[in-house]
Amino acid sequence: MPDDQIDTLAVQVAQTLFASFYKLLKVAMKDQLPGGLFYVASPELTAETLSVIPHNKLPERAFGMLDFMVRFRPNASILINESFITFSFNKTHEWLDSLPKEERDKLLTDARKQGTLLRGKFKLRCSEIKKKRLESLKKKQEAVRKKKENSFKKKEIQTSEVIFxxxxxxxxxxxxxxxxxxxxxxxxxxxxxxxxxxxxxxxxxxxxxxxxxxxxxxxxxxxxxxxxxxxxxxxxxxxxxxxxxxxxxSSRMPILVGKKVRHTFNEGTFTAKVISTVPGFPDYYNLIYDNELDSEGKVTDTTAIYTYRLLEDYRAKKLDNTGGGRSKTMFEVLFKIRSACSCTGSTIF
Structure with a gap:
């Protein structure tokens, strides 16, 4: 391939890459760009960050040691592991060896005396962390509860409109x-x-x-x-x-279609016939209640058709078959078979 064609492709690739880099840096480095919070650092901030290392080798090393100790001695507390890592990184052993014996012994004695105080502070810190986590968890649970409640209210309103x-x-x-x-x-x-x-x-x-x-x-x-x-x-x-x-x-089958049922509401119990399911939604059954029929017991143009999730009502003991003992038993058996098939993924034909 000629060099001029290679250069043309390189320019196109570079333009695409730099356009993506621009979008990324505009978001990721917002505070460091002109107009950002740290674009012009104050003298105080500069003085505070003089000791900050320009890489992450040290924290990566600390996490590596912590990972090893957690696996090597899982029963050790976080405080013990933290003390060991700090003792190693600060080269405390070499510093103690450089001190006179009397001063070294005094420091070790004072450190032992403060052990109880440090452990108490550590427990308090753990307790505060646990408390904050519980508060955060409760906030999330409350948010989920409100979301479900709003969803329920929304569906309730939409259901009322469809009923109308x-x-x-x-x-x-x-x-x-x-x-x-x-x-x-x-x-x-x-x-x-x-x-x-x-x-x-x-x-x-x-x-x-x-x-x-x-x-x-x-x-x-x-x-x-x-x-x-x-x-x-x-x-x-x-x-x-x-x-x-x-x-x-779903393997739900319209086992209730054609059945006469007694449907219980807060207002009372009504007898109805299940005529069909909603096309495409086998959970939803269409019913015609006996009190909606004309004087001759026939369906007319003004007869209302109601839609309910009857299997849920049956589980809640708000639905019953109007047939005799054998018919009622068969009704219950069919429902139990249907429920079992739903759990196992089978289908009734």
């Missing part, structure tokens, strides 16, 4: 409900409620998270775009790819 508008499980249902809403702002609110519920509560699996966005670069999406995204989510929930992904993550 209904969980749309098909494109035709979405169109019907949107037509029944007169205000454009209310339609938009209903669409966003569906998106947020699918994202945060149902945690629907999607290949691109942008489908949950209600805006792009600070600009709100149009109602048509939101409607299209909601319909895509509904279609993807029942698609083959999502179904396979769900089967990999």
């Amino acid at each position: 508008y209904g969980l749309w499980q098909s494109s035709s249902v979405a169109d019907d409900i949107l037509r029944s809403i007169t205000k454009t702002s209310e339609k938009r609110k209903a669409l966003i409620a569906q998106l947020r519920f699918q994202q945060n509560v149902l945690k629907q699996y999607v290949k691109g998270k942008k489908i949950f966005n209600a805006s792009v670069k600070g600009k709100a999406l149009s109602r048509e775009a939101l409607t299209e995204n909601v319909k895509k989510l509904i279609e993807e929930a029942a698609s083959k790819d999502v179904s396979e992904n769900i089967q990999q993550r």
Whole structure:
């Protein structure tokens, strides 16, 4: 390769490297650059740092010795190891040997007398460190608790909104409900409620998270775009790819579909029939309660369909089969088999 081509490539490489170095140093050496805290050192700071070594060989050596001693004599306390390293690095032995015998004996006697005091200070220091660590741990736990609490409140609000508008499980249902809403702002609110519920509560699996966005670069999406995204989510929930992904993550089977159940709430116990599961979400069951049927016991256009996680309610003893003894026993057996398969990764067919 000719030299002129080599020089051209070298210039390009150098330009790329120096551009990266500039970005790195601008952040890492912020205090040392013009305008930084230490760009112009004061005389006091200069005097304080005169004894600072320009390398890290000494601390690396100290850590190496500490690592060896911890492995060689693991029962030794930190104070003992610290004293040994300090004694070695300061060459205290040579200094003591250079002193007269009387002065050396006096220093050793005084050191022994101060041993109890030093050990007390060491225990106090360890106690303070432990206390600070516990405080830090409590702060982290409190932060996690608040985060979970905020997440729960957020999901609770989103669930309430979906209860108001209904969980749309098909494109035709979405169109019907949107037509029944007169205000454009209310339609938009209903669409966003569906998106947020699918994202945060149902945690629907999607290949691109942008489908949950209600805006792009600070600009709100149009109602048509939101409607299209909601319909895509509904279609993807029942698609083959999502179904396979769900089967990999969960082996839950809709064992309650077609069953008559008694569902207990704070207001009382209600009888319902489980008609289906939410497409793509086998944990969520659709129910029609008997008090929602017409006088002839039939489903009409005004019949409300409710969605609940019935298996969780069953575990909480808020759900029961309305059948007889044998039917009820079979209901419990199916539930136990389903639970066992969930633990082992099996699937019921």
